[in-house]
Amino acid sequence: MNLEAVKLAAANNVWSAIFPEMMLGCIALLLLVLEMLLPPKHHEVIPDVAAAGLFGTLIGLIINWHPIWIGSETFNGLIRHTEAGQVMRGFFLTSALLVCLLARLTLRRQAMPRIEFYHIVLVVTAAMMLLAQSNHFVMLFVALETLTIGLYILVSYFRTSTASLEAGLKYLLMGALSSGMLLFGIVLLYGVAGNPTLPAQSTQPLHYPELARFLAANPHHFLASLGIVFILAGVAFKIGAFPFQIWVPDVYQGAPTPVTAFLAVASKGAGFAVLLALCGAHGVFSAYAWLTTPILTAMAAATILFGNIAALTQHNVKRLIGLSGVSHAGFLILGVVASQTVPMAVGAIYFYLFAYLIASFAVFGVMSHLAGADDSDQELEHYSGLAKDSPFLATVLAVGLGSLAGIPPLAGFMGKLFVLMAAFQSGARWLLAIAALGVVISIYYYFGWIKAAFFETWTPPAESGGAPARPARTSVAPSTGLLLGALALASIALGFYQGPWGEWLARP
Amino acid sequence: MTIGQILFNLFALFTLVMAAGVVLNKNAVNAALCLLLCLVGVAGLFVGLNAYLLAFLLLLVYAGAIVALFLFIVMLLDTRGDARPTLNRLPLVARILATGLILGGVASFLQRGRLVSPDIAGTVGVGAALKPYAYQLFTTYLLPVQILGFLLLIAMLGVIVLSKKFVGMEDIK
Numbered sequence: 310m311n312l313e314a315v316k317l318a319a320a321n322n323v324w325s326a327i328f329p330e331m332m333l334g335c336i337a338l339l340l341l342v343l344e345m346l347l348p349p350k351h352h353e354v355i356p357d358v359a360a361a362g363l364f365g366t367l368i369g370l371i372i373n374w375h376p377i378w379i380g381s382e383t384f385n386g387l388i389r390h391t392e393a394g395q396v397m398r399g400f401f402l403t404s405a406l407l408v409c410l411l412a413r414l415t416l417r418r419q420a421m422p423r424i425e426f427y428h429i430v431l432v433v434t435a436a437m438m439l440l441a442q443s444n445h446f447v448m449l450f451v452a453l454e455t456l457t458i459g460l461y462i463l464v465s466y467f468r469t470s471t472a473s474l475e476a477g478l479k480y481l482l483m484g485a486l487s488s489g490m491l492l493f494g495i496v497l498l499y500g501v502a503g504n505p506t507l508p509a510q511s512t513q514p515l516h517y518p519e520l521a522r523f524l525a526a527n528p529h530h531f532l533a534s535l536g537i538v539f540i541l542a543g544v545a546f547k548i549g550a551f552p553f554q555i556w557v558p559d560v561y562q563g564a565p566t567p568v569t570a571f572l573a574v575a576s577k578g579a580g581f582a583v584l585l586a587l588c589g590a591h592g593v594f595s596a597y598a599w600l601t602t603p604i605l606t607a608m609a610a611a612t613i614l615f616g617n618i619a620a621l622t623q624h625n626v627k628r629l630i631g632l633s634g635v636s637h638a639g640f641l642i643l644g645v646v647a648s649q650t651v652p653m654a655v656g657a658i659y660f661y662l663f664a665y666l667i668a669s670f671a672v673f674g675v676m677s678h679l680a681g682a683d684d685s686d687q688e689l690e691h692y693s694g695l696a697k698d699s700p701f702l703a704t705v706l707a708v709g710l711g712s713l714a715g716i717p718p719l720a721g722f723m724g725k726l727f728v729l730m731a732a733f734q735s736g737a738r739w740l741l742a743i744a745a746l747g748v749v750i751s752i753y754y755y756f757g758w759i760k761a762a763f764f765e766t767w768t769p770p771a772e773s774g775g776a777p778a779r780p781a782r783t784s785v786a787p788s789t790g791l792l793l794g795a796l797a798l799a800s801i802a803l804g805f806y807q808g809p810w811g812e813w814l815a816r817p
Numbered sequence: 818m819t820i821g822q823i824l825f826n827l828f829a830l831f832t833l834v835m836a837a838g839v840v841l842n843k844n845a846v847n848a849a850l851c852l853l854l855c856l857v858g859v860a861g862l863f864v865g866l867n868a869y870l871l872a873f874l875l876l877l878v879y880a881g882a883i884v885a886l887f888l889f890i891v892m893l894l895d896t897r898g899d900a901r902p903t904l905n906r907l908p909l910v911a912r913i914l915a916t917g918l919i920l921g922g923v924a925s926f927l928q929r930g931r932l933v934s935p936d937i938a939g940t941v942g943v944g945a946a947l948k949p950y951a952y953q954l955f956t957t958y959l960l961p962v963q964i965l966g967f968l969l970l971i972a973m974l975g976v977i978v979l980s981k982k983f984v985g986m987e988d989i990k
Contacts, residue, residue: 315952315956318956318957319955319956319959322956322959322960327960334967337967384959384960385956385957387957387958387960387961388960421978422978425974425975425977425978428971428974429971429974429975432967432970432971433971435967436964436967439960439964447958447961448960448961451961451964451965451968452964454968455964455965455967455968455971458968458971458972458975459971459975461975462971462972462974462975462978462979465979466978466979468978468979477979500932501932504932504933506932506933531925531929531930532930532932535926535930
């Protein structure tokens with residue numbers, strides 16, 4: 310090992326290229342310092358610092374949208390800066406900001422330490438941003454573990470509630486299993502691609518371009534295809550795709566509502582950023598499309614059907630939205646399948662993700678506001694008569710759910726339309742039929758929720774009945790109202806004008 | 818077959834037997850000790866592959882520290898071996914399906930997973946010596962090392978949040 314090579318490798322660590330992630334790390338540390346230094350009665354400003362930091366980082370990212378590193382690799386190939394990476398950075402920052410704002414509603418009802426929650430959210434967000442830009446399996450795994458371990462803690466954060474602890478334990482066990490599968494896959498690929506007896510073997514088999522070169526030279530290697538299947542299984546766990554969706558309902562129900570939103574939106578987005586980098590048109594596994602396309606196609610069909618049919622029978626709204634999230638994952642996998650042949654599908658996936666983010670947070674915002682002290686106990690019946698008590702909340706809920714269901718002219722409809730258009734162009738006709746069936750089924754349960762809010766009246770349970778009363782309704786604080794209104798308006802506006810995403814869709 | 822290959826196969830067999838022991842043992846302390854021996858077997862495999870540093874780290878960190886921690890926790894909890902849930906309640910179809918899948922997977926792996934390996938004695942493993950490893954860690958892989966620092970920090974915070982007694986929470990409220 311000579312000194313010049315070491316110096317060269319060190320010089321390739323361009324820290325300014327990951328400035329947004331470093332900002333988040335510094336703000337996270339600042340929160341802990343503030344908690345130590347400030348007297349306890351001033352502690353309520355600390356969540357504001359976290360939210361302001363996220364907002365500032367997001368603004369900074371938008372201002373410097375085209376840094377000079379776009380299209381190049383830094384950190385000796387660990388990170389690759391792309392436009393898609395910038396989009397995902399913005400996606401994670403937006404969802405983390407909204408999670409912090411929702412957490413202020415939810416954490417207020419619990420006697421819990423607060424600051425650590427925001428700290429972990431910030432670190433997890435930075436890890437997601439790096440994950441979306443990773444260009445090397447070592448980077449991918451380290452970022453993924455940071456994100457997953459942070460989420461284990463966040464899921465079981467309300468430790469006085471048994472539901473939250475149960476959810477945390479289930480998520481831990483399932484997450485460990487999925488990480489194990491992912492590692493098995495990575496190790497198999499590493500071993501095969503580093504074998505000197507095979508053509509195009511590499512000394513850096515975990516680096517995406519090197520691995521892609523190796524896979525292109527050995528397009529039907531058994532061990533490599535086994536590794537790819539293992540990696541796909543590990544990623545499918547994270548996005549909650551069938552048959553790896555088993556953890557979704559319990560974990561979504563038990564986790565604190567803001568964390569459920571974080572899991573449903575940001576964690577799923579991170580999984581899809583990885584899936585696109587691996588299985589997209591120019592992805593690492595593109596030489597193995599003969600293997601990935603049938604797997605992903607079957608997975609998409611099964612995920613859409615399973616998520617929607619399972620959601621039909623749910624009464625707990627957190628379980629319902631979790632299972633409906635499974636079906637949304639199915640739609641996004643459909644987009645990934647289409648993106649292997651149709652370039653427009655990539656833009657469709659990003660638009661779908663943003664539409665899903667806005668609609669989900671509108672619904673989760675209403676849920677956070679209406680939830681009582683027991684965060685896992687949020688039933689459909691609790692929503693009856695909402696339109697009479699608070700027309701504003703009911704409208705926001707209806708817009709959010711309508712967008713999730715894909716009712717024109719809301720953003721969710723356009724997202725579904727773009728993904729289905731891409732799938733149509735790629736020739737997966739029978740998948741289109743399944744997707745359309747899924748949309749029809751989903752309208753039933755989304756409208757069941759809207760019906761409860763608009764057309765049913767609340768009857769308090771009989772004294773003898775064991776069912777507890779619903780949590781008391783309070784008036785909406787102006788800041789919460791502003792946030793929810795903005796999300797609902799964005800859902801409507803994005804349905805009419807897709808802005809920069811529309812430009813992306815029109816690209817050849 | 819050279820002596821190195823024979824030793825490698827012996828260690829592989831030993832590791833597998835001990836791994837089965839971890840799963841099948843009813844007594845948690847015995848299972849943890851089987852895990853310890855399983856890790857020793859894996860360390861032996863690493864030595865056979867010239868990855869001395871990895872073997873040493875595995876013994877030091879996993880066998881030395883983590884299994885000792887497991888044993889402490891097992892003894893603190895004082896678990897009884899008979900409290901284990903049985904798997905007999907699985908439907909017959911599921912059992913046949915799972916067995917078939919596992920056997921099919923192993924069979925296809927044995928049949929098609931052959932890889933012509935180069936002479937392992939001739940190649941020097943990446944994890945063979947400390948110095949090149951450390952150089953790599955602090956140049957090429959500096960970013961993952963930094964992220965792991967944050968990972969450990971949030972893990973520590975998580976332990977505190979999930980296990981500490983809430984004292985003086987009224988002030989914060």
